[in-house]
Amino acid sequence: MRAVDEPGPATRLGTFGDQLVRPFLLLFAIGGTVVWWRAVLWPGVALPVFVVAGASAIVALFPLRRLPLGWLVTLLSVAMLSGSVLVPLTEQTTSGPFFAYLAAGAAGSRLASRKAAAGIAVTGAVLAAVLTAVIAALDPDAGPWPWWLALTVALPVYIGIAQRERNAALALVERGRIAREIHDVLGHSLSGIALQLDMSDALRESGRAEQADAAVRKARALAVGSMAETRRAVHALRQGALPLGESLRALAADVTISGSARHIGAEVAHTVLRTAQEAVTNAAKHAPGAAVSVRLACRADVVRLTVHNGPAAEQRGDLATGTGLGLVGMRERAALHGGTLEAGPDGAGWTVELELPR
Secondary structure, eight states, rough: OOOOOOGGGTGGGGGHHIIIIIHHHHHHHHHHHTTTTGGGHHHHHHHHHHEEEEEEEHHTSOOOOTOOHHHHHHHHHHHHHHHHHHHHHHHSSSSHHHEEEEEEEEHHHSSSSSHHHHHHHHHHHHHHHHHHHHHHHHHHGGGGHHHHGGGGGHHHHHHHHHHHHHHHHHHHHHHHHHHHIIIIIIIIHHHHHHHHHHHHHHHTTTTTTTHHHHHHHHHHHHHHHHHHHHHHHHHHHHHHHOOOHHHHHHOOOOOOOOOOOTOOHHHHHHHHHHHHHHHHHHHHHHTOOOOOOEEEEEEESSSEEEEOOOSSSOTTTTTTOSSSSSHHHHHHHHTTTOOOOEEETTTEEEEEEEEEEO
């Protein structure tokens, strides 16, 4: 049994209940109970229980990242049991039973073990039902809930579990996105560097020292380009991506967008951007100084990206010739989203065309 991992940026919307709704409901429970305190049964008994329930519920709102699991379970158990005791005592205040409901939801969202969360919630619900039945027998005029209605205080545990699992799923999506970024930025470049260095060793052993030095220079150029790409990727992960149109215009001076790119899905937009980055980078490597144009056509059912570069305007011997792995990566990313990618010579230049379903 373990505590729930803290959600990353992609899960912030999933924690809306923790950030706003749950504190509001807790404030309503505390304030309402105080306002309607005259309706509380057995105030001498209810007061210390109310203090414990309120204090434990407030503490449970905090992240408590460093709190040991045993202490967290104890805290949630205290919040649930004290809230359950308040159910029959504060039923006429309307807000008092919220303590038990909030504790059950917190157990479901804070504990990764369904068994532990459900155990805390069910124990509290049984306690609330038993005390409700006892108070009804001792004071029939008090008019508490029917004992079976008190069992409903356990139900929010399932809402908490659903929220936790959603956050976990979003965290996996976020990790997958970061993994793809690392793969795109480093995987192909490192493979290319390794191939160039292996080639350098082979050339040096055969006595072709000049060509071996050229291979080392190509490996260095790949490393430099990889570091620049890594910095851009880290910046994007920290700051968040710009709208697709702005991101494309940051890559090249000649960018044309037809149709609306505002409602393109995040994964499709990311694939378009990464393909454009790779194509523009390849143009700079293989055709330095060439004019590069980027065309994005957004239709009702498909998105088509076309990146074209003309012939090289200058000859640079220190640039890496590449390994073809970047093109493989672009095709893999397109296929992952049900699209196609074509790349090849176009007259004296080179054209990359990506088509993805919307």
